[in-house]
Amino acid sequence: MRALNLPPDLVTLLRGTVKLAALTGAGVSQESGLRTFRDAQTGLWKQYKPEDLASPEAFARDPKLVWDWYAWRREAIKSVRPNPGHYALVEIAQHIPNFILITQNVDGLHRMAGSRNILELHGNIQRVRCSDCYTFAETWGDDTESVPHCELCGGFLRPDVVWFGEALPRNQLEAAVEAARTCEVFFSIGTSGVVQPAASLAHAARNRGAVVVEVNAEPTPLTPKVHYFLQGKSGEILPALVDEVWNSR
Numbered sequence: 001m002r003a004l005n006l007p008p009d010l011v012t013l014l015r016g017t018v019k020l021a022a023l024t025g026a027g028v029s030q031e032s033g034l035r036t037f038r039d040a041q042t043g044l045w046k047q048y049k050p051e052d053l054a055s056p057e058a059f060a061r062d063p064k065l066v067w068d069w070y071a072w073r074r075e076a077i078k079s080v081r082p083n084p085g086h087y088a089l090v091e092i093a094q095h096i097p098n099f100i101l102i103t104q105n106v107d108g109l110h111r112m113a114g115s116r117n118i119l120e121l122h123g124n125i126q127r128v129r130c131s132d133c134y135t136f137a138e139t140w141g142d143d144t145e146s147v148p149h150c151e152l153c154g155g156f157l158r159p160d161v162v163w164f165g166e167a168l169p170r171n172q173l174e175a176a177v178e179a180a181r182t183c184e185v186f187f188s189i190g191t192s193g194v195v196q197p198a199a200s201l202a203h204a205a206r207n208r209g210a211v212v213v214e215v216n217a218e219p220t221p222l223t224p225k226v227h228y229f230l231q232g233k234s235g236e237i238l239p240a241l242v243d244e245v246w247n248s249r
Contacts, residue, residue, distance in 0.1 A: 004240045010228055013185065013211060014245045019098040021176075021183040021210075022089060023201055024234075025191025027217060029105050031235045032080045055164045059131065063156050067147045070159045074125055082113035085189070088238035090114045095246050100179040104191060104198050106161050119172045119179070121198055123161035131158045173197065180205040189215045190234050193222035202226070 014020075048069070052058060059066045090113055093099040101118045103110055106125040110118055128148075129136045132155030140148035140157055148157045162168055176198075180186060186205035193199050193214075202222055206212050214226040215237045223229050230237050 004230065004237065004244055006241065006244050007228070010211075010213070011245050014241075017096055017185050019183045020092070020096045020185045020187065021100045021102060021179040021201075021205065022092070022187035022189060023102045023104070023176075023191060023198060024089075024110070024189045025104045025195075025198070027190025028083075028085050028103075028234050029080075029107050029109055030190070031085060031233055032083045032109060034077065034080050034107060034109075051164060054161075056166065059156075059158060059163075063131075063147045063158075067156075067158070070125060070161075071144075077107050077109075077125065080107075080109070082109045083235040085234035085236075085238045086110055086113035086115070088234075088242050089189075091242050091246075092238070093117065095242075098183075100175075100183075102176045102179065102198070102201065104195065119176045121162070121168050121172055121176060123159070123169070125159055125161055127160035128157045129160045130155045132156075136160065168197065176201060177204060180210070181208045183210050186210045186212045187215065188212065188222055188226070189238070191216070191220075193220035 053066050053069050086109055101115050104122050106122050108124050108126045130150035133153045135152050137157055180201040181204055186202055188202045202212050212226040213228045215230045215234050
């Protein structure tokens, strides 16, 4: 395992931390081999831009096209598994009495790894809900020729994800802001630091006195503002961090 040689003051801080909030972005999922949202499409979907399919307007214009695209994405997720970074976050949560995981990812890999206290800012592609009455559906028909309908009102089912032009779920966002404002340590992991409103969470944490730690393969706009920047893959950095902070005592 990679040795980080963390600053002693960071090790001491983490060992005594009671409240920690962690934000994860696309970089964490990418390490599992999952294409990011804006990666080049393949096969049938080469002719489409993701931005042109992920909107209420696109769904209203051609619900079958949008439904099929998300069905394809769900199938792609079935072939990937959580990576060591996902599992390290599960282990960190076991050492921190008040740990909240905030994610911009919709793939559900954190839940698959065993994380529990999760705020999904952009929804979860594994869930669907009615586009009219918002009722969630656990199962839906396997008819590939049409878009499934809500059993209650008959409206089209759609992925429970946040599309362009839509607001983030208020309860998830408010809880994330509260976690950032009240934590002692804030981790920003595998995120670009530019997608709002998630990008503002690290700044909110720092403004309230939290120590901000960034884990990323490359520097981001957030990097100059953090207290500690750990450069590298989260699947390597986080397990090594767990080992140095909690397993080496």
